[in-house]
Amino acid sequence: MGNLFASPSAHQVESVIRSSEQGRGALLLYGNYAGDMLHFDDAQERVRGDGIDCRTVVVTDDIFSASPDEQAKRRGIAGDLTVFKVAGGASAAGYDLDGTERVARLANARTRSMGVAFTGCTLPGADEPLFSVPEGRMAIGLGIHGEPGIDETDIPSADGLAELFVRQLLADAEIPDGVTVRGARVVPVLNGLGSVKSEELFVVFTRVADLLEEAGITLVDPQVGEFCTSFDMAGASLTLLWLDEELERLWTAPADTPAFRSGAFDGSALQPVDAHEDDEVDAAIPDASDASREAAGRIAAALDAVHAVVAEHADELGRLDAVAGDGDHGIGMLRGSRAASERATSAVEQGAGARTVLRLVGDAWSDKGGGTSGALWGLILQAVGDALDDEGADPVAAESVAAGVGAARDAVMGHGKATLGDKTMVDALVPFADALAERVGSGAPLADAWAAASDAAQEAADATAAMKPGIGRARSHGERSVGTADPGAISLALIAAAVGRALADR
Structure with a gap:
């Protein structure tokens, strides 16, 4: 099960499916909430890739x-x-x-x-x-x-x-x-x-x-x-x-x-199953160039900064979320960023390159953060990681980072179904990705381009205060949230700024 008011992670759902389906397939049942849909759908895709017949019925x-x-x-x-x-x-x-x-x-x-x-x-x-x-x-x-x-x-x-x-x-x-x-x-x-x-x-x-x-x-x-x-x-x-x-x-x-419980249940047909542990299992770390391992160290330092800024603002994020939601955004972001920071440190110690580190921390954030934010930040980190390189001489080239952020934008919108104006993190992510691509395309160094994009994200996040939600739990309380910025957009802007400061300190 998930943490307080949060979906179980895709990793946890996958573990239960594999432990219980016994070759007959699995039916996933859950209430219609955005975080649940993201994590359960992710788990369903993973097991289907291994030939397991998995279906979903959402309660409405x-x-x-x-x-x-x-x-x-x-x-x-x-x-x-x-x-x-x-x-x-x-x-x-x-x-x-x-x-x-x-x-x-x-x-x-x-x-x-x-x-x-x-x-x-x-x-x-x-x-x-x-x-x-x-x-x-x-x-x-x-x-x-x-x-x-x-x-x-x-x-x-x-x-x-x-x-x-x-x-x-x-x-x-x-x-x-x-x-x-x-x-x-x-x-x-x-x-x-x-x-x-x-x-x-x-x-x-x-x-x-x-x-x-x-x-x-x-x-x-x-x-x-x-x-x-x-x-x-x-x-x-x-x-x-x-x-x-x-x-x-x-x-x-x-x-x-x-x-x-109801009536006298005959459990004689029940069969014992082997549990699949859902604790972190260290995968083999691919070889990486010296340049990529050095870049991975900088990524780990940036994730330390991300965790610090989330910890500083966790209570504020929770208060924003409680206006029209369940108030758990700060808690979930804190858990996810902590897990990502810790996983980055351990991966760097194992010699991981930039691409591998970001893919591993994406899994860690999704697993431990839970809920909608955990799933979406897992997508973001993995999409950026996929655009980087473990072996090249310039593993975090500005063009690669901008392409990865653009892919992250597309992944979040594709999986989360939010669009601009829905009062979600997308309202900050889209201008951030667009500004980063524009500045990098004009030849700006990564740190300068990121700083400009971070400013665009903050401005857009602040502007969500005037919006009504068009998706997610807050949609049912549109008027109540007017005047309060979206917590997902605000947390994205905070994280973008923290990463920008880490880039400037290089």
Whole structure:
């Protein structure tokens, strides 16, 4: 699993796939968040390259995170439970990969959820919650990673909350294709988000059950408890899984997992597997020229400077991220930059050249940083590394560096799907890459070209304060983020400036 509110790294996902697929392929299931998609997709590509059949179903149940006609953009919240349970039931029943993927997609298409919160959650070690709700008010449409609600209303009674849940989830636009409400069979999951416990949940559920039955719905195996939590957040969500005969059979099948147990599960068919360690394994270091090893040492020094500047600004980056996101950007950047700095030092000690060092530190940053930023910085470092040389006399020529940064820009935009104006790191990366290429093309030395490009990145990063997010978790809170710069763009500008100072000190 990943760190707090962060995806597991591609390396961790790959390790689990290889340990568990047993020659039958693997189905990846996760909530629809940018960081998860980057890391899981990367792992999927890696194992597919070795002939492993790997598929993905992304959970998109949160009705407040996008409109009904944009269901693919919706977040995954407590509906993870219903999709995971159905897919697990299919696998345990002997379905092949095609069949398991099919029913997982069906379960996702027939799952809808809505969440509310009375307080935000507080990350371990933090002094205050990621967001606050005014006294007497309730946030609607919050995220499970501490993202603030999309709307607010006065706190209702328990019956009033039940009525709000049911009214929203039974709206015509939220009824899945092929479902008729009257006569339908539904699994309701009333989920506590951390500080709302069973006694309060059952008070709400009593009214939820009455309202669903009044609508002509038959309740099947209702679940009330904590299934998808967010630390100490005071809140709840209601999930409805609209059943057909097959989904009902798979939902009610026995299960025995750390997070969910139901019925008497027969584990006799389970087979032991050999775990693939996900710790760093030193790969063979290719030969490198003296010039490339010297350049690798300068790269390691620059990464030390990167880690120092990230450590200095980590709290600030977290505060920026908490305005419309989950507040973990500073933590993730700190972990990633530390891992990159340490890996660069060890690779240089092993005699690595410039290209190899950057590829290794890209893996390290992605693995330890986690989340969206970890995946994207891994791409950036590896793309720049691929443009350099382990054996040439000029392994970090200005033209090669500029080409590598351009390739990094293209990789980030291709994998992350962000474009200019979406209020992401792309808004700083594109002007940085363009300015660097222009100055280098005009014959400027690398240090001078980098300094000019760094200034362009900082100016562009500051300008993101006026933008509304067009992608990622913050998209659902566009107005809230206006006036605050994007943390990913700011961190890129900080790193560009730190590297620029290291180049100037050569």
